[in-house]
Amino acid sequence: MSVSPSFPSTVGQAGWRRRSTTLHERVDALAERVGRTLVALDDGRLGSDVGRIVVDAARTGDPVAQLEVLSEACIDRLGHAVGRAAIDDLAVLVCDAQALRLELHDHELVSRTLRLADCERGLGRLRTCTTVASLLGSVCEEASRVCGFERVLLSRVEDGRWYPWLVNSAIAEEPWVVPWSRRSIPLDELTLEARLLVDHRPELVLDTGGEGIPAIVRDGGSRSYVATPVGPVGSAVGFFHADHGAEGPRCTETDRQVLWRFAEGFGRLYERTALLEQMRAQRTRIRGLLSVVDDAMAELTESELELAVHPEAGPRESDSALSMARSMRARLDGLTPRERDVLELIVEGARNAEIAERLDIGAGTVKSHVKHILAKLGAVNRSQVVAQYLGFRDGWGD
Structure with missing residues (x-):
């Protein structure tokens, strides 16, 4: 599997990744503060409700939505708070949640812009591939690099079945990869992937324990992932699946948009490269035929030319x-x-x-x-x- 060269925006990617990790850690820390405060205000009587609120917030997968759940819980409790200290504590939590929501929103806007720009640069490098083989050999590595995913899987679709096919080098040795590369999966049994082919749109999956999630996702230990079709509307030829690793952060709406842009660009590049390869083969064949004709003409005139000389x-x-x-x-x-x-x-x-x-x-x-x-x-x-x-x-x- 070929590996694309490093490029300057790698530093920018590392920056937004660190920033994203820091913001997610602050969201988790705020969730713990909210839980402790609500338990303390209720003298432990509503501890189970508080725990449910925090767990439900974490299940949203989206930090902004998580902060909204925590903020609403504090606001609801604020209406029943007794004492200045309790009111101040809840008000501070609400303000911190709102401020963190704004930071997350701004971070998503900036990182989305940077990642889409990196995506375009990656597609530009893939455009230099002159054969389908070289394009396929680079695509998963490039998708991981420029789209910011830890793991990328490219699958092909043939006769109503999904065939896991290529992965980036970071996960090529993971134990679940090889067994699935030798298997195919009926699409009629997969609600999500079958719908992708019909609707031709990307999907962000935040709950990998729900119905319609293929077994390959569970074997890979993915907590959330993005899936996109590859190919023109109505005739998709494959899928991209990507995530941030079994222990990494959850995928976001930005992840969905970035992978979708990459998949669209790759689909067009694949068609273009296959067409150019076919044209080169036809040109070679025509040259061969012309060469045969030229040799035959030379044979017919060889002796006559010798007489002329x-x-x-x-x-x-x-x-x-x-x-x-x-x-x-x-x-x-x-x-x-x-x-x-x-x-x-x-x-x-x-x-x-x-x-x-x-x-x-x-x-x-x-x-x-x-x-x-x-x-x-x-x-x-x-x-x-x-x-x-x-x-x-x-x-x-x-």
Whole structure:
């Protein structure tokens, strides 16, 4: 699997990844503060409800939505708070949640812009691939690098089945990869992937324990992932699946948009590269056909051109035709067995290429035999050889 070279925006990607991790850690820390505060205010009586609120918030997978759940819980409790200290604590939590929501929103806007720009640069590098094989060999690595995913899987779709196919190098050795690369999955049993083919849109999956999630996702330990179809509307030829690793952060709406942009660009590049490859093959074939025609024309004119270069040879050869008639049998007997084989095929009208194929010898060897036959029979071209041979066939001796 080929690996794309490093590029300057890698530093920017590392920056937004660190920033994203920091913000997610702050969301988790705020959730713990909310839980402790609500439990303390209720003297532990509503601890189970508080726990449910925090768990439900975490299940949303989206940090912004998580903060909204926590903020609403604090606001609801604020309406029943008693004492200045309790009110202040809840108000601070609400303000911190709102401020963190704004930070997350701004971070998503900036990171989305950076990641989409990186996506375009990655597609530009893939555009330099001149064969389908080189394109496929680079695509998963490039998708991981420029889209910011830890794991990328490219699958192909054939006859209503999904075939896991290529992965980036970071996960090529994971134990679940090889077994699934040897299997296929019926699409009619997969609600999500089957719907992707029909709707032709990307999907962000935040709950991998729900219905319609393929077993390959569970085997890979994915907590959330993004899936996109590859190919034109109505005739998708594959899927991209990507996530941030079994232990990484949950995928976001930005992840969905970035992978979708990459999948669209890759689909067009695949079609373009396949078309160029087909055109090159056709051009090579046409060149081969033209070469065969050129060789045939050269054979037809070879002897005549020699006469044009040496016109004085014509009369001598013409004058010798009568004497050759008296000694033709002896000359035919002077041919070797292989030269006799070549002569038989010349009389049948075979060209040099056909003679080489039928006798399983090289084209150069055929030319050499033809020259020897012309010399031994005293002929100036193939037509004269044919006429002489047909005239003396009865005198042929093995």
